[in-house]
Each structure stands twice: as structure tokens, then as C-alpha cells.
Amino acid sequence: MQTYLERYSGIERFPPVKEKLPCGKDLFIVFNRRSHGGCKKTEELIRFCKLHGLKTNLFDIRKSGDLEGIIQEIFTTSENPFLVIIGGDGTHSSVASELIKAGKNDLPVIFAAAGSGQDLARAMGNNRPGIEQVLLKEQVDIEKFDALRVVVTRPNQAEEVQYAIGHVSFGITAKSAAKINAIRPKTIVGNIFISLKSITSDKIRVDLPKEGRRDCSDLIIVNSKTFGRYLHSSSHPQDGRYETYLLEGNPLALSNFAALSLVRPARGDRRSEIEFTLLDPVKPQLDGEQKFGIEPLPARTQIKVEIAKGVVPAVKP
Missing domain, CATH: 3.40.50.10330 (Probable inorganic polyphosphate/atp-NAD kinase; domain 1)
Known part of the structure; x- marks a missing residue:
């Protein structure tokens, strides 16, 4: 062979x-x-x-x-x-x-x-x-960059660990938001579609230990300067912290937030670790990839995202 x-x-x-x-x-x-x-x-x-x-x-x-x-x-x-x-x-x-x-x-x-x-x-x-x-x-010369260590514990199962470098997202993706936003101003049909999408789309409910239950359309953790050309973050994969965005409301939240962030920098909560429990099935994306499988994570899945310091080597230009 x-x-x-x-x-x-x-x-x-x-x-x-x-x-x-x-x-x-x-x-x-x-x-x-x-x-x-x-x-x-x-x-x-x-x-x-x-x-x-x-x-x-x-x-x-x-x-x-x-x-x-x-x-x-x-x-x-x-x-x-x-x-x-x-x-x-x-x-x-x-x-x-x-x-x-x-x-x-x-x-x-x-x-x-x-x-x-x-x-x-x-x-x-x-x-x-x-x-x-x-x-x-x-x-x-070599520089070392941080990664996002994502620990998932499904109900009655052992924990599973995967890594991301730039971002972890739960909910609507940046590409989906761009498609929705692209048709929004053009036609009446498009506006009707957006309204229906906002009403019928499932919200993401999470339970954070210190904040309690939160209803949001997106939970996005950004460890690089940008996310999908939309969220302009102050994070960098060497500073030991990341930005956490919990976008409230409907599926347009990311589109609307993206439009604002193109004009001025948008910032989330600076963290080095976050833990929460999913209250609804959610399909996460790590740097745009479905590393935990194509099926959504079930409700009551516990999530932990923390910084893994200096684990990614890259040549210094």
C-alpha cells in the first residue's frame, strides 16, 4: 500500500x-x-x-x-x-x-x-x-499562540475535549447571518422572510453559574482579532483572554451586531474561562468546523471553554 x-x-x-x-x-x-x-x-x-x-x-x-x-x-x-x-x-x-x-x-x-x-x-x-x-x-524564530480548550460533557457520558484557535460559536453562524442580512433591505418578500425567521427560529438558552439562565440567539467566543469579518474583537491569541459575546434576541442579532461592528469596534466580556449548561440542543462550531459531530449537543450538556497557553507554534515573519 x-x-x-x-x-x-x-x-x-x-x-x-x-x-x-x-x-x-x-x-x-x-x-x-x-x-x-x-x-x-x-x-x-x-x-x-x-x-x-x-x-x-x-x-x-x-x-x-x-x-x-x-x-x-x-x-x-x-x-x-x-x-x-x-x-x-x-x-x-x-x-x-x-x-x-x-x-x-x-x-x-x-x-x-x-x-x-x-x-x-x-x-x-x-x-x-x-x-x-x-x-x-x-x-x-517561533512564536507560540494560545488555543481554546473546549470540554464537552454530555449527560451520562465521559467528557470530550477539542480545540479551537480563533473562535467557538453556538447558534447562527457568521455566513448565515451574512446571507440573511444580504436579502434584508432588497425586497418586501425578503423582509417577510426575515420576520418569519425571527419568530420561528429556536432561541439558545444557557445556564451560567453566576448569571443564571440567559436567552440568546448566539453565544460566540472570539480569540482572534476578528470573527467572520464581522465582530472586531480586541482579543489576540497570545494575551490569555478572549471576548465572550452573548447576543440577545432573534436570529438577526448577529447581523445587526455585525453592521455596528463594521463601523466601530464591538466588545464582549473579557474572560479566560467560561462554564455553562445547554438548556436546548445546540450545534457548536469550532473555527467553523463541527468537531463534536454533525448532531446537536443535547440539552443538559455541560460546556467549559478555557485558555490553553502557548500550545500552537507558528513561524515569526
């Missing part, structure tokens, strides 16, 4: 000039062809590596479930890997989660932006033009 390395390393047919990068590491490129611009960004990086005689090992995340095997293959193949992750927030978050679980917080990693969401790459400074020049350095 072919390994990931043999299957996806199309660049191997070009004789490499140097076995290792100038810093002494082995270069591995992991890209998501489904992300917006992922293939183009990868082709540009391969051309750059060919021009400078750098050997590359190429991995293509072609279907869900490949990522864990790819990361294991990389660590089996090399003791000194240098990772370039090409994709959007979901791809970056998934790779970072695997590195956290493997206890690898000292690797040089470039989170190259090539997706509809680029919040994480922007927060880490890896979205700047010319970031690939780092591959030519003999000395590479």
Missing part, C-alpha cells in the same frame, strides 16, 4: 538540489484543494521551492479523516519537520489541534492563508506577502 508520501509527493519527480532546508529541517507542505485558492497557493510555493532547490514533501487533504494519518506520517518520516499548512481557518485549526494533541508545540509552522476565512493566519502574521522567504533562513 502506498504511503501518503508516495501518493501525494508529485514534486519528487523533479530532482531536488538540497535534501534539507537551510535551517536543517525537512519541508512538508499540507494543503487543502477544497479551500478557496488552495491549489494556486500550493503551485506558487512549489515553484518557489524548485527555483531555490528545496526538496518538498507534499500532502493533499482530499477527504475528511485524512489529516490525522497525514500528521502521523510526517512525524514517522522526519524527526525535524518544517510544516507549511495551506488552507483557511478550518484547515489551520484542524492541523493545530492535531499538533496540540501530539504535544508538538515547538515545531516551525507556517499557516499560509488560502481560504474564505483567514482570521488565524492574520492573527499570527502568516498572511503577509513573502512569508515563504522564511524557508531560506538558517535561523527560524
